[in-house]
Amino acid sequence: MSKKVYVARSPRIAARMLGEEMLVMSAQGSTLFTLNPTATVLWQAADGATPLDEIVESRICSEFEVKPEEAMRDAEALAADLAKHGILLISEEPIPSKSPVQEQPQP
Amino acid sequence: MPELALQVERYSAVIVIGDVAIRVNTRDSSFLDLLQQRYSGFVSAESGAEFEFDVELVEPTFADPDAEVNVSHHSGRWLMERADFRAEWNPAERSGVIHQKANPYSMDAVLRIVHTLVLAKQGGFLLHSASAIRNGKAFLFAGVSGAGKTTISGLAPGDVTLLTDEISYLRKHDEGYVAYGTPFTGELARLGENTSAPVAALYLLTKGPENRIEPVAVTDAARGLLGNVLFFAEDPKLVHRVFQTACDFVHRVPVYRLTFMPDARVWEMIQ
Numbered sequence: 127m128s129k130k131v132y133v134a135r136s137p138r139i140a141a142r143m144l145g146e147e148m149l150v151m152s153a154q155g156s157t158l159f160t161l162n163p164t165a166t167v168l169w170q171a172a173d174g175a176t177p178l179d180e181i182v183e184s185r186i187c188s189e190f191e192v193k194p195e196e197a198m199r200d201a202e203a204l205a206a207d208l209a210k211h212g213i214l215l216i217s218e219e220p221i222p223s224k225s226p227v228q229e230q231p232q233p
Numbered sequence: 234m235p236e237l238a239l240q241v242e243r244y245s246a247v248i249v250i251g252d253v254a255i256r257v258n259t260r261d262s263s264f265l266d267l268l269q270q271r272y273s274g275f276v277s278a279e280s281g282a283e284f285e286f287d288v289e290l291v292e293p294t295f296a297d298p299d300a301e302v303n304v305s306h307h308s309g310r311w312l313m314e315r316a317d318f319r320a321e322w323n324p325a326e327r328s329g330v331i332h333q334k335a336n337p338y339s340m341d342a343v344l345r346i347v348h349t350l351v352l353a354k355q356g357g358f359l360l361h362s363a364s365a366i367r368n369g370k371a372f373l374f375a376g377v378s379g380a381g382k383t384t385i386s387g388l389a390p391g392d393v394t395l396l397t398d399e400i401s402y403l404r405k406h407d408e409g410y411v412a413y414g415t416p417f418t419g420e421l422a423r424l425g426e427n428t429s430a431p432v433a434a435l436y437l438l439t440k441g442p443e444n445r446i447e448p449v450a451v452t453d454a455a456r457g458l459l460g461n462v463l464f465f466a467e468d469p470k471l472v473h474r475v476f477q478t479a480c481d482f483v484h485r486v487p488v489y490r491l492t493f494m495p496d497a498r499v500w501e502m503i504q
Contacts, residue, residue, distance in 0.1 A: 138469045144452045144480060145452045
């Protein structure tokens with residue numbers, strides 16, 4: 127039986143839906159990413175508690191009419207790509223939500 | 234017998250950009266002269282300031298002019314470093330110290346960083362763009378180096394007030410944004426006027442064979458804007474704030490792509 131994989135949004139990013147696209151900015155190098163609809167669904171569902179296969183089954187397959195095996199392969203590749211850019215965290219254990227970054231002193 | 238005391242003269246200049254006053258203290262009168270000349274029009278006669286920096290001048294050493302600036306936050310202090318300066322700033326104490334050579338470029342860099350950090354808190358940002366006022370409205374012309382910021386600034390007719398040809402200063406005000414003049418210059422090497430006006434439009438510059446204005450979709454507008462926002466620190470909270478401000482900006486300010494040829498007629502379209 128394959129291990130569960132959990133995904134979570136990185137706390138070191140800022141994101142906002144503009145029009146029909148999700149813009150994500152990483153604090154690292156202030157790099158800007160645009161997520162396509164599939165990536166947006168995956169990214170929004172990445173709560174650190176729901177396994178990737180459940181996200182694929184409940185969110186991606188139902189929304190994009192794609193076969194589960196194919197969707198899972200694509201989702202794993204997508205998650206790895208997002209993780210490579212530091213905007214998604216991947217783990218074989220549930221990922222606890224990070225506490226917010228401390229506010230800087232008010233100038 | 235009178236007590237012996239060594240009194241060191243201290244000279245100060247208050248530099249006001251975007252209504253934020255920063256006092257700079259130095260023990261070197263010639264450096265003060267240099268600052269007053271460099272920031273002419275932005276030096277206030279008032280002594281009050283929101284923040285204060287002591288400048289310690291250091292001996293010139295080799296410095297890479299293209300070196301990256303490093304900005305980090307530790308224990309309530311911002312640390313700003315480049316090959317030619319090292320500065321610390323404690324926002325809570327409203328004071329800091331700058332170790333730099335006696336040149337205006339290091340001070341310029343520190344001021345840009347400090348204003349970026351201040352603006353992030355206030356719903357604003359610095360933008361790689363020229364800006365100018367016409368008919369009481371501010372227009373922004375954003376683009377990377379070579380996009381035409383200096384060109385369009387140089388083509389501005391006499392009824393246009395130039396705020397900057399390089400770095401625009403933007404802050405949220407009521408339901409919109411206001412652009413302020415800055416002393417941060419580009420190739421034109423002409424200080425902006427120390428005045429302000431509500432922003433009427435942002436133009437993303439492209440040089441081309443004709444003058445043309447086209448609307449830009451909101452996501453492209455955000456990408457175009459964020460690609461020109463000045464970010465210095467990789468601090469997630471700070472990046473988050475500036476990102477959200479930029480997204481808010483493109484919802485409130487019309488954004489267009491301005492294709493232009495180097496010809497004064499382009500200003501007939503900017504009203």
